Amino acid sequence: MNERIPLQLVDGDEGTLYARQPKVYPREIKGRFQRLRNAAVLWLLGMFYVFPWLNWDGRQMVLFDLPHRKFYILGLTFWPQDFFFMAWLLIMAGLSLFFFTALAGRLWCGYACPQTVWTEAFLWIERKIEGDRNQRMRLDKAPWGAKKFARKGLKQLAWIAFALWTGFTFVGFFTPIRELAGEVAHFDLGGWEMFWIAFYGFATYGNAGFLREQVCKYMCPYARFQGAMFDRDTLIISYDEPRGEDRGHRKRGTPSVLDWADKDGERPALGDCIDCQACVQVCPTGIDIRNGLQVGCIACAACIDACDAIMDKMAYPRGLIRYTTEHAMEGKPSRVLRVRTLIYATVLLLLAGAFAWSIGHRSMLLAEVLRDRNALWRAGPAGSVENSYTLKLVNKSDQPMTLTLSLDGDTPLVLVGRQRLDIAGGEVASVPVTLRAPAGSVHGRQRVTLQLNSTDPNASQPVADVTTAFFAPSDSP
Amino acid sequence: MIAPRVSASTSRLPLAARVGAVAWPSFFAAGVATMVFFAVVDPDRLATITWPTLNVSRGVGYTLGFFMFWVCTLASSLFTSLLLKPRGDVPVDDENA
Incomplete structure (x- = not known):
């Protein structure tokens, strides 16, 4: 069996x-x-x-x-x-x-x-x-x-x-x-x-x-x-x-x-x-x-x-x-x-x-903006308020670039210092940038966009914009 | 009823296969990790925020980074292979179980 x-x-x-x-x-x-x-x-x-x-x-x-x-x-x-x-x-x-x-x-x-x-x-x-x-x-x-x-x-x-x-x-x-x-x-x-x-x-x-x-x-x-x-x-x-x-x-x-x-x-x-x-x-x-x-x-x-x-x-x-x-x-x-x-x-x-x-x-241009870490804002001439930044620019191409720096949109802020930048081919540049707000025009935090344009009229590139913040003392102390 | 255990233990694999199963995947993972990590982090800047007194060039930084990753992944692969080894007191699951 x-x-x-x-x-x-x-x-x-x-x-x-x-x-x-x-x-x-x-x-x-x-x-x-x-x-x-x-x-x-x-x-x-x-x-x-x-x-x-x-x-x-x-x-x-x-x-x-x-x-x-x-x-x-x-x-x-x-x-x-x-x-x-x-x-x-x-x-x-x-x-x-x-x-x-x-x-x-x-x-x-x-x-x-x-x-x-x-x-x-x-x-x-x-x-x-x-x-x-x-x-x-x-x-x-x-x-x-x-x-x-x-x-x-x-x-x-x-x-x-x-x-x-x-x-x-x-x-x-x-x-x-x-x-x-x-x-x-x-x-x-x-x-x-x-x-x-x-x-x-x-x-x-x-x-x-x-x-x-x-x-x-x-x-x-x-x-x-x-x-x-x-x-x-x-x-x-x-x-x-x-x-x-x-x-x-x-x-x-x-x-x-x-x-x-x-x-x-x-x-x-x-x-x-x-x-x-x-x-x-x-x-x-x-x-x-x-x-x-x-x-x-x-x-x-x-x-x-x-x-x-x-x-x-x-x-x-x-x-x-x-x-x-x-x-x-x-x-x-x-x-x-x-x-x-x-x-x-x-x-x-x-x-x-x-x-x-x-x-x-x-894009052959790399842009980055860093706020100055030491102070939020400082007093400028005639009651104005200033903020400072470092603009980091990387020219990824092998040719030199000439760029103009401007502020985008309707803003009371003004750029202080040079606005024409020359960057060699392959260079990593650090450009100090100062923004100034005339007395009483800005309070608190405000967004601001920096724009970089090529001076070459034929080239639409490179254009880059970077956005950062601008600080001013608020209204009531 | 006798159910013959047909699932072979990993120790039966040739030595090259056992070493390879640990070394190769970990090598691969370390390579990918190194690539991604150093695409974002510049070893020069990493050196200045870690041991600025040591003179670590970029080349050395990449190499150290790769081997650091490899040691980690190798340890992990080795650990896994150890845990997957059949144990005498635990019955091995096969298709019949």
Whole structure:
């Protein structure tokens, strides 16, 4: 009556649930998607390593000059007060990630993520020194000898040199890279610059040389939440299971199941997957795409290229592993235009348009007024009352500005002192300003607005106004 | 009836994953905090109102600020990971519970 069911407690065995991950030796593969990825790697790394060396108007084209608190990007100068633009840009970057994920899955992971890009670069170095997949596996298994030591040492040297160069370039985005290069050449590097070069270099080395796919699998938050942007019309890399199964070795010349003409007869037992493991060997995260969509898949499409090459060899049609959508696999049409992509695209376009507009129309003058803290008011000549202020003006442009200072609206107050202000390009000026109220004209607190106008008749900009308070003794003492 | 506990404890994750789960999010948060903080506050002026006798340049200010933030976020991440560790005397919730 009571049958015993053999149960095993899986919890106790060491590493049952999280098997120790074997080291991944991705095999090199050529193909159309790998060409695309290489192009992306070259383009992105090229931007990173070359941009700091390019000049624009005699100044580094991209320089986040932290010591002087100014960012120079393509001839535009940004001040800390423009931080808002950066936050805006980050929101746009996040949203475009959503958009491209909804459209074509993990494009970011496969083609553009710094983790992928630098891992590819480090893998390339490894391949050049240690050889292809089989040679690398053999080398790792071999006992330590002079040859292994030389190979491994050379690789480490090349990696460290590349990582340090990366760190140097990184710091070169924050301090002028030509000066930095001079300091390096003369062994005259500042302590903190040295520290950041080493720190960033170490991070690059650790992430791209050592951790690699583990970053994607265990540390990347995007890998965890990207599924939320997916729907049944999102491009994914998928194995065509009905076509591929049952997998197995077969004689050369066996026709593809797709050529199986006699629809009434029985389908051949073997599908088109010849179980050659090529898709597994090329995978940089060491997964088997034939097990279905997995979180470990960074959508690099290496398995597509590998499988296509095998299909070509077998004279089978390509696409046993391919970019497809869940709807397409079910034989339904896939739609690129759908509510999700349209919403993402619309919001993105609006944000980008508003961003471009506000960059073009941002005020180059920053004005702020501070009341004199020492006295609320003081007596002026002929029974008048005076208040003093400090006007802080920041000329964010590189050109000098001439401004006229005036009082806005109908007010009995008068400006005392100079009303024509010259501010050099990039200058932060503190201008003392005194306002005077003729005897008996003002009582108590009164709002007052100072207006700054350009003297250039052609320019409507820059105009700024700042509002502050004027204090005078109240009526009855 | 035996209900096998299938939810793995975090200690089963590879070392890199465990270190990364603490170090990486805290690093990221510290980076964002540093950016926002120093967009508003000039380290030069911060230095004059804190320890004016020490000669702290802007570069050093940014660096110190970043690591101060990182120490805080790292401590917090570490604390969280400690509290999330399964305890012997508390039954672990799984889907069946």
